[in-house]
Amino acid sequence: MVVRDSSSPVMGSIPVPDSDIGKHLGTLLDSTDGADVSFTIDGETFHAHRAVLAARSPVFKAELLGSMAEATMSSITLHDMTPATFRVMLRFMYTDALPELVDSPTVTIQGLLAAADRYALDRLKLLCAQKLWDNVSVDTVATILACAEMYSCLELKNKCIGFFAVEKNFKKAVLIEGFVKLVQQFPSIIVELREKAGP
């Protein structure tokens, strides 16, 4: 026999807070407790946990847990990004969130997209793509398209080509210096633009 009265203030549900797994892992990252791998970039050292990196990135998984991984290799030197970019990427891997980014010379969205592509962090790639796309204009679309092509970001590439296909954008966007660089770097993009944005 159930006597409930949902209109009574006594009843109602017990609220459960939102998932806090990202917050917990962020705290672990800050504390460095139990860290079992470290990265050195330009003299800066970052401590991390193989399990978290491997869970989040198939590239780290292969490097840190695969048959190629040396169990004793606990310090890794990286050359392909800035310390600031690595710090943001690391925080993203632990928390699934991006800190408020000031697009500075040390952490650019392009640099972060490159890092996300390098480590196969698909959701971070899309977050970067979204931020780049949010700033698209006839002045920037060629450079953004070059980025999308370089880092295999199909969603962003298709959006940029669509942007070129809009009549009023086309003439302006191809007469920007970035467009010349784009077609020098990726000559085949001309074919795609002709097919999808051409006359």
Added chain:
Amino acid sequence: MVVRDSSSPVMGSIPVPDSDIGKHLGTLLDSTDGADVSFTIDGETFHAHRAVLAARSPVFKAELLGSMAEATMSSITLHDMTPATFRVMLRFMYTDALPELVDSPTVTIQGLLAAADRYALDRLKLLCAQKLWDNVSVDTVATILACAEMYSCLELKNKCIGFFAVEKNFKKAVLIEGFVKLVQQFPSIIVELREKAGP
């Protein structure tokens, strides 16, 4: 110069999927890759990752990473829960989600609440409290209050006392066998009921 036209289907935003950190950690748990600790309960063995357990539970953190932890201790025998309850708790720690629970003799919500209290998994405690509360009735409230008292779940305890305080519930709820057990186990609850639900 920004030429955007948000009404154009070409524009719009690039969608970013929801956080997938729980899914990633769930996959890590399933694969057991890089596991560095194991638990044995009633002959069943579970492989896990110290970093994840330590991030999620301060109790595991002290046991696995603290100064008391033996670095070589990789196999731990547990006696205070069933293998099925441990499996659900482990999955919760990695994914922050509960699988659909069949409240069976091997995994009861009470057993899970006990485990969550043992390892200080506050969000899991609230999830269990919510499920217990969702099934409250004059027949069950005394047993649920005993649970809340046993496992230090203040939200649930307050709800139960509020339930007793509702006039039409009181007489029925105190004449249930569970009520006798409750006051035998926690005699002081009588005082609290007198204060908050009494005449």
